[in-house]
Amino acid sequence: MNPYQQKRRWKYLLLAFAVVIASGSLLYTSYLVRNISHSERTRAQVWALSIKQVVNTYDSESLSYVSAVRDSLSVPAIITDGKGDIKFVRGLDTTKTYIKLDAEELKEKKWKYDPDYFRNELVYMKGQHEPIHLNVLNESWLVYYKDSALLTQxxxxxxxxxxxxxxxxxxxxxxxxxxxxxxxxxxxxxxxxxxxxxxxxxxxxxxxxxxxxxxxxxxxxxxxxxxxxxxVKRLEIVADRFSKIGSKPQLEEHPVYDVVKDFVDYFKVRVSNKITFELTGNRRLIAGLNIPLFDWVLENLLKNAVNAIEGTGNIKVEISGSRVKKLVFIDVTDTGKGIPRSKFDTVFQPGYTTRKRGWGLGLSLTKRMIQNYHNGQIFVKDSEIGKGTTFRIVLKSIKHDSTTAA
Ligand SMILES: Nc1ncnc2c1ncn2[C@@H]1O[C@H](COP(=O)(O)OP(=O)(O)OP(=O)(O)O)[C@@H](O)[C@H]1O
Ligand SMILES: [Mg+2]
The missing domain is CATH 1.20.5 (Single alpha-helices involved in coiled-coils or other helix-helix interfaces)
Structure with a gap:
């Protein structure tokens, strides 16, 4: 298994592990929430029953029982009578029921009661849980409650x-x-x-x-x-390319078309004559290039195109630009076997190859040379299985050389 596949397998394993931990944690917490929610409903019921007892009998023993129950109840609750009016309130922050007083009122220590506070709480409680029915004084009262602060957290x-x-x-x-x-x-x-x-x-x-x-x-x-x-000169160029890796290469201004043309002319006589080459586009675009490294990029792309063609075909290099965005585009299009859409990014991973004798390094080096040394971008612009592929290089254009004819 190549390192790239291994890395992917690890990613999936880690992802699966994360999903197991996350769902375990969610399941356990929802189990706790269910249990606590159940016990909160029971507590609201106990409080309601104690209220019923007081209302029905109204003796001192029941009263002390009710206050004991009330103090142990952390669940905010409201009881309404048969007409829907609020009768009892428990566990709500009563300080919130006071509204702002002016200075005069404050001096007299008057408190103003905000009737909306309990009403709003009631609406909220109605939305959260089914009410508990309570029969008091031959009337049907309802007990509404909401989750305690602990349960919410x-x-x-x-x-x-x-x-x-x-x-x-x-x-x-x-x-x-x-x-x-x-x-x-x-x-x-x-x-x-x-x-x-x-x-x-x-x-x-x-x-x-x-x-x-x-x-x-x-x-x-x-x-x-x-x-x-x-x-021997070729060997010298290869050694020169390797020596340029790592040190910040000098970028010099060159007409992109001419540099590409020189390389295509050199390359096309070295491959089968069943493959035709075409070079078109704007001749005036200038970009910062390091020729040994840029030739290496072109070599990788053209070699891949030749490999993809398997027999007769055409390789077209087109140079265009955007004056507004100050960019140069170099599109290398072949009539080869094509790349599936799902592999548009993968082909740039080191070690990814579909060739028997390939190392899967060409495109990953190409990407480094374009991104790290030429501050550009490279990607699969378009591809169709059985029809062909276009790779696009994007570089910053420096200026349009008006001395060379278009
Ligand atoms: N023009 C193209 N058309 C179709 N497939 C392509 C093209 N260019 C690259 N590929 C696919 O991407 C893979 C990776 O390309 P890359 O150049 O990185 O490695 P390689 O050509 O397999 O090996 P080498 O290290 O010798 O370059 C290729 O094996 C091929 O499957
Ligand atoms: Mg290659």
């Missing part, structure tokens, strides 16, 4: 708990993955630089050997020598 508890856990997990995951990414960066930069460094010496020697050979055999114009020189 308990209902909120799983949401607070899950939010805290989610914040913790997101922070931990971000910190962990950015630490891992910077470690990966260091490894890959180190490897690239070391490769460039090690290739440097034999490449310079090869150059010198070629010069010596030319002299010794008087072979200045020999086509074999020219081919050898070409290959």
């Amino acid at each position: 308990l209902k909120m508890f799983p949401y607070v708990q899950l939010t805290v856990i989610a914040i913790f997990l997101i922070t931990a995951y971000t910190a962990f993955s950015s630490a891992r990414k910077s470690e990966q960066n260091q490894v890959w930069v180190g490897l690239a630089k070391e490769t460039a460094h090690q290739l440097g010496t034999p490449i310079s020697s090869l150059m010198a050997w070629i010069e010596l050979l030319k002299d010794k055999f008087n072979a200045e114009d020999d086509p074999l020598m020219a081919e050898m020189e070409n290959d």
Whole structure:
């Protein structure tokens, strides 16, 4: 299994684990809420019965019983009589029933009673629980109640708990993955630089050997020598690309069209002639480019396009721009096998490949080179299975070079 698949499997496992914890916590709290809710209804019933007792008999023993019950009851409740008028109130904050007094009234220590407070509470209670029926003095009274403060807080508890856990997990995951990414960066930069460094010496020697050979055999114009020189130059370019990784590369202003044209001309003679190439678009757009790295990007995209075509086909590179947004678009379109929509992002993951001999590294390197070194973007713009694919590179345009004709 490649590392990418492994990472996905871990993600799913963690997600499943989180779902189990979250639903366990929700189920347990809802079990607690149900139990407490049941006992609160019983307590409201006990209070109601004690009230009934007092109203029916009105002796001192019942009165003391009622006050004992009232003090032990934490459930806010209201009793209404047959006409719907409030008869008794329990567990509500009576200070809220006073409304603001002016200075004069305050001096006289008058309190004004807010009749709406209990009415509003009653409306709220009616919405929360079914009332308890109580038969008093041959009238049907109703006992309304609402959840105690404890029960209300308990209902909120799983949401607070899950939010805290989610914040913790997101922070931990971000910190962990950015630490891992910077470690990966260091490894890959180190490897690239070391490769460039090690290739440097034999490449310079090869150059010198070629010069010596030319002299010794008087072979200045020999086509074999020219081919050898070409290959060594190519090796030099490869080493140069690797050496550029890690250090902030110099971006120079270049007409994008010309740079792309140079590379396409170089590339197209090296692949099967069943594949045709087309280059169109605006020739005046200028962007900051590092040519060795940008050529590498084009090479990866064109190679992938060739692999996707499998036989005859066409590869089109189109350069366009947005003057308003100051952007350059480079679209590489092939007539290959296409990419399923669900894989538009996945193809950029290191290790993702559908080729037998592929490493799945081309597009992930390409993305790094565009994002990190050219401050641009790359994505699959469009693709259709069996018809073809368009990759789009977006770069910042520096200025429109008016000296080159469109
Ligand atoms: N133009 C394209 N058309 C269809 N599929 C593509 C295209 N470009 C990339 N892909 C898909 O994305 C995968 C990853 O591409 P990437 O260049 O990263 O790796 P690779 O080509 O498989 O291997 P290598 O490391 O040698 O480049 C490919 O295996 C292929 O399935
Ligand atoms: Mg590739």
